[in-house]
Amino acid sequence: MLTTNDLRAEAAETSTALAAPAVELTRVSRLYGSFVALREVSVTLAAGSSVVMLGENGAGKSTMLKLVAGLTSPSYGSVAIFGEGPKDQRGRVAYMSHATMLYDELTGLENLTYFGSLHKGGEGRGVLEQKAAAALLEVGLEPTNSRRLGEYSQGMRQRASLARVLLSEPDLLLLDEPFSNLDVGSAQSMIERLLTYVAQPGSNGLARTLMLTTHQAELARPLAQTTITLREGRLVSQIGTAAS
């Protein structure tokens, strides 16, 4: 019987043969006015990597995720996602930030059906609603809940946000402090869901790649195939499974 690690290894092998690195940052710096958020960071991540980024507040973790997502551009250096510019990879990259990126006035199901239809336009409304409902159930939210997102607790909002990114089935999943508002039980079930997600192959049989930032290193350990540590915008270390 295949284990999660076997599946991941198999998918990683396929993708290595097929594709360029999932993420390639070459001497990337990002300045906000005179403040240097990121200094000459170079990182290469193969498809199928599962990366946990650690660092204090202001270390540059969120900036790095935004650069990879293509939500901001580097001041110096270059960013390549699957061998192309981040903006050429729309739909293959999903990003979960501190904010939910969902509408407070809509219910969880309405939000997910709406964003699902933008990503998976070819599918009918009924199918989309079913998938949205399934995504909500997977993160422990009740799809029939008629409460609007604005009335959700912080933890529920965070889980709805996770459901949104997973629904789009991205090849590269970027999560900015996904456990920050969750209790330990919810965080652990989120980790299990993420482990299952990255173990499954993405589009074209490509292994799925995960990058997440957290202050809860112990909690995220199961996801830390690679651990990157940033300090004051500099890459301090990048270490593999055994060492991390």
Next chain:
Amino acid sequence: MNYAQHVLTHLRKDLRLEWRTKDSINGMLFFALLVVVVLAMAFDPASYPTMTRQISGGLLWVALLFAAMTALNQSWARETNNNVLDAHRLSSAPASALFVGKALANFLFVIAVEVVLAPIFTIFYNLHPLGETWKLLIILPLGTWALVVNGTFFAALSLRSRNRETLLPLVLLPISMPALLAMIQATTAVLTGEFEPTLWIKVLVAYVVVFTTACVLLFQTILSAD
């Protein structure tokens, strides 16, 4: 999903959000009614019917323009709450469909305000159009779209500005001048019957075609900007 379906998805979402909050329509309606009532009190329209016909077109469009501006900023504010706009930036759906959907939603909101405002305006200003009234059915939607398409675009452009409420009128008013002139002249022509509105309607059509095309083509750049 084709382009039209994407537009419809965005439109449905904006209509649903407005139905639940009523932020745009309430603000617009209150503002437009206030302008119409205050100006009707400022002079006596019944005593000067000729002058009233000559200035009513201008009054109506200025009231609608300022009222629409209150809604235009609001429509994008919804997208910046919870950084929803970032989700759109990462989406594989065409960016311009978001713009067209929102412009259509704003168009419907302003039209709804016009439907309420028109009879009140007619009563307060004691208006009896002397031209071909049916032409207003062309002028009003065309003029409204001209205001809304530019307004939606420039509201998006000023999103990242700290003074976006101030910036929008500063940018929108000068660029809307040709359209404003055309819609006011065309409306005045219908109300007074003194001249034909056809030329001004053609100017309005040309303006709408040029600016709608430009806005749709440029929106991707606006959305992707850092």
